[in-house]
Amino acid sequence: MSSSPSSSPLARLVRAPGRGRGWPLYEIFVRGKRGLNHVHVGSLHAPDDEMAVHAARDLYTRRNEGVSIWVVKAADITASSPDEKDPLFAPSGDKVYRHPTFYEIPDDVLHM
Amino acid sequence: MIRVCKEESFHQRQGYELLMAMMRGTTEQRAMVQDAVDRWWWPSLMMFGPPDADSPNSAQSMAWGIKRHGNDELRRRFVDMTVPQAEFLGVTLPDPDLRLDPATGRYRFGSIDWDELERVISGRGPCSAERIARRRAARDDNAWVVEAATAYAEKHP
Amino acid sequence: MTHQETVYDALDRAHGGEGRWAFGTGFDAPLAGVDTTVPDGIDPADLGAYCLMLGDDALLLSQRLTEWITAAPELEEEVSIGNIALDLLGQARLLLARAGSVGVLARSRDRAPETVPDEDALAYFRNPDEFRSSALVEAPNGDFGQTMLRLLVAATVRLALIARLRRSRDPVLAAIAAKGVHELTYHRDHAARWVLHLGDGTEESHRRVQAGVDAVWPLLADAFTATDVERRLVAAGVAVDPASVRAEVVSVLTQVLDRATLRMPQWPADSPPRGRVGEHGAERTDLLITLQGLARQHPAATW
Numbered sequence: 001m002s003s004s005p006s007s008s009p010l011a012r013l014v015r016a017p018g019r020g021r022g023w024p025l026y027e028i029f030v031r032g033k034r035g036l037n038h039v040h041v042g043s044l045h046a047p048d049d050e051m052a053v054h055a056a057r058d059l060y061t062r063r064n065e066g067v068s069i070w071v072v073k074a075a076d077i078t079a080s081s082p083d084e085k086d087p088l089f090a091p092s093g094d095k096v097y098r099h100p101t102f103y104e105i106p107d108d109v110l111h112m
Numbered sequence: 113m114i115r116v117c118k119e120e121s122f123h124q125r126q127g128y129e130l131l132m133a134m135m136r137g138t139t140e141q142r143a144m145v146q147d148a149v150d151r152w153w154w155p156s157l158m159m160f161g162p163p164d165a166d167s168p169n170s171a172q173s174m175a176w177g178i179k180r181h182g183n184d185e186l187r188r189r190f191v192d193m194t195v196p197q198a199e200f201l202g203v204t205l206p207d208p209d210l211r212l213d214p215a216t217g218r219y220r221f222g223s224i225d226w227d228e229l230e231r232v233i234s235g236r237g238p239c240s241a242e243r244i245a246r247r248r249a250a251r252d253d254n255a256w257v258v259e260a261a262t263a264y265a266e267k268h269p
Numbered sequence: 270m271t272h273q274e275t276v277y278d279a280l281d282r283a284h285g286g287e288g289r290w291a292f293g294t295g296f297d298a299p300l301a302g303v304d305t306t307v308p309d310g311i312d313p314a315d316l317g318a319y320c321l322m323l324g325d326d327a328l329l330l331s332q333r334l335t336e337w338i339t340a341a342p343e344l345e346e347e348v349s350i351g352n353i354a355l356d357l358l359g360q361a362r363l364l365l366a367r368a369g370s371v372g373v374l375a376r377s378r379d380r381a382p383e384t385v386p387d388e389d390a391l392a393y394f395r396n397p398d399e400f401r402s403s404a405l406v407e408a409p410n411g412d413f414g415q416t417m418l419r420l421l422v423a424a425t426v427r428l429a430l431i432a433r434l435r436r437s438r439d440p441v442l443a444a445i446a447a448k449g450v451h452e453l454t455y456h457r458d459h460a461a462r463w464v465l466h467l468g469d470g471t472e473e474s475h476r477r478v479q480a481g482v483d484a485v486w487p488l489l490a491d492a493f494t495a496t497d498v499e500r501r502l503v504a505a506g507v508a509v510d511p512a513s514v515r516a517e518v519v520s521v522l523t524q525v526l527d528r529a530t531l532r533m534p535q536w537p538a539d540s541p542p543r544g545r546v547g548e549h550g551a552e553r554t555d556l557l558i559t560l561q562g563l564a565r566q567h568p569a570a571t572w
Contacts, residue, residue, distance in 0.1 A: 023262065023343070044345050047261035047466065048268070054462060055345045058352055063455060130572070138570045246339060254342035256477065257413050260470025267469065 026052040027077060028060050029070040038070050046071075128197065135201050142202075149203045157221075158229040160187040166226075191219045299363060303444045307371055311505050316439060317373020318401065318498045319508050321391070322545050323430070324364030325402035328392060329553070330423055331357035332560050333410055342413055349459060353420070356452040363445045365391045375399040384571045393564035397554050403544040405488040407552040414467045414474060415481030421460035422485055425521050426492055428453040429514035438506040461525050468529025475530065482531055490537040492518075496545050 023045040029038035041060045046052035052071040061067045134141040161167055161183040173179035181189075191210075198205050209222035231237050235244070307313050334354040341347040368374070369387020376399065381390035405423055410416040431453055434446035467474040493515045495503065502508030519536070526533045543549075564570075 022258065045343060046345065047258075048265035051261070051265075051462060051466070054459065055349065058349050058455075059345060063352075063451075133572055134570075137572075138567060140567055141570050250340045250342075253340070254413055256471070256473050257342040257467065260474030261466045263474075264466040264470045 023047045025074040026056075026071045027074050028052075028056045029072070030056070030060055031068040033064070033066040038068065043074065049073075128201075131201055135203070145201070146203050149198070150206045153206050154224060154228075155232075157187055157191070157224055158232075160184075160190065162226060162229065188218060191221055195219055299359075299448055300441060300444055304440045305370065308438050308440075308507075311439065311507055312501070313371035314373060315498050315501050316507065317368040317371045319502050320364045320368035320371075320442070321373065322401040322496075322499075324361045324368065324391075325400045326406050326423075326427065327357040327364065328361035328560075329400075329402045329556055330406040330420075331355075331361060332556050333406065333408075334416075334420070336410055337413075337416065353456050353459065356456065360445065360449050360452070361392070362388050363441075363448075367441050367445070380568065382569050382571060389564075393561045394568075397549055397557055398547045400549070400553060400557070401545050401547065402549075402553065403488075403492065404550070404552070405485070405492065405544075407544070407549065407556060408485065408488055409552060411481055411484060412477055414463075414478040415484060417460050417463035417467065418478055418481040419485050420456065421464050421525065422489065422522065424453055424457040424460055425518050426489075426514065428457050429517045429521075430509045430511065433509040433513070437508070442507065457521075464525055464531070465529045468526070468531045478529070479531055482526065483534055486534040487537050490540040491543050491545070494539055494542050496542045499545075 024047075025043055026046055026049075027043050028041050030041045031038045044052065044055050044059055046055050049071060053069055056069045056071055057063055057067075061069065131145055134145050161170070164170055164182040164184050167183055170179060170182060174182070195205065195210070195212075207222045209220070211220055212218075213220050228237075232240065307316060331354045334350050334357070337350045338347060341350055365388035366386065369391060374387060374390060375395050377390040377394040378387075381394040385393075405419070405426070408419065410419070428450065431446045431449045435443055435450065437443045437446065464478060467478045469475070493511045495511050499508050499510065503510045523533060544553075564572075
């Protein structure tokens, strides 16, 4: 393949500083035909959302019909850090109001 | 990992059936299979990595619980499983020191050339240059595609 | 040696026996329950010849696509191209098997080992002039843009034919078509997405795909011309007249090229059938050297 110096891959990188040559990373979530919720199945690179869904159909579902696919840019996912000590992870052991037996219901109330 | 294991077990079965067909075939086909075994047996054993004593990452991975068995034990399990499969096929494994230890019921095998493994994983193996060149060519020849797809995505948010 | 539980055994147990294989052990034979008798009033020689036309197109396009394995732009595209090629190979296998089942084997059976199935004999042991593929699928790939453009054109034509083939009086062709429609819809969609992204991407990608358009368009010259075989089979309700898909093909391609900001060349004048009657250039010969090489080197072998 012939290419002039100004269109070489290196030149392209240099011309677009701060912007990766590559495609963004997407995380893929799939709900099967009989499933109740989407499950994380893996990731892929794609130039945009629609191409990501299209690729996911091929890579993660083998084109099964009736399957729901969600794609999310990895950069759009905010995740908790396992190191954090914050109220999110405080155990419920000392929060008695979160336990069903805290609430006293008379025996003759059924279906409780 | 579960998905990978399911897929790999399929590959193994498919590959073995192909070998069986060839071993039941012509003289040339049988020779092809034996030649492939002669070339691939030792590299297959090397796939399990360096001996435990020389594997700095193994200790860390096992401490973290990612890796459950050492390289040497996995390698021995592989040999124990594969020798009967090779016998069934009718190929000879290229290891004159390979023998069943009646005391343990497990196979003992010859020494692995760890220098060869070291060369391969540091990019100085017999096919390393060709492989890297192929990867680079694919990347460079298609750089315009990757760039164009990104440009389209920016034009059509 | 006592049996040691392997990781596969453990997975199998954990997943209730069905879980060993990635997608289950159940396998639906594609033509299960389909009546394979040749319907009344149909010449088996014609039916077989028609199957070769459709089958050879799929076989050779599959072969061209696999040339991108280890060379594609991204990993995801490697897998997609591989899957498309596999779909086409599957279609080729069913069609070639149908040709063999009605006795159309050219000279392949003379050359092939007795033990190989008909479709293998046809694929690996016919000579180039015995193939019935079109120049459109035989043409070299060119760059990635031209490859996707050619796939767009070939998939658009094939989908239009196969969609109508679902109503064929031959139950086997109808069943093959029913399965093929979903696959071809995906192939056309995949190619169209790329043509859009590249046609309307950068200046360079636009230039390259336009060059691809200009290179591929002349190959459509015999795409809508029926052979005598097809004419007879159309009258018998078995085949699809290629002329009947012209309007749809023109419409689809016009839409895609337009959105991709690509210039559509003038449509070539209709030419008599070429590839469909065995005429071919070096492209077909070269493709077959690669496809048939191993089999021909070991003419007594089964693989």
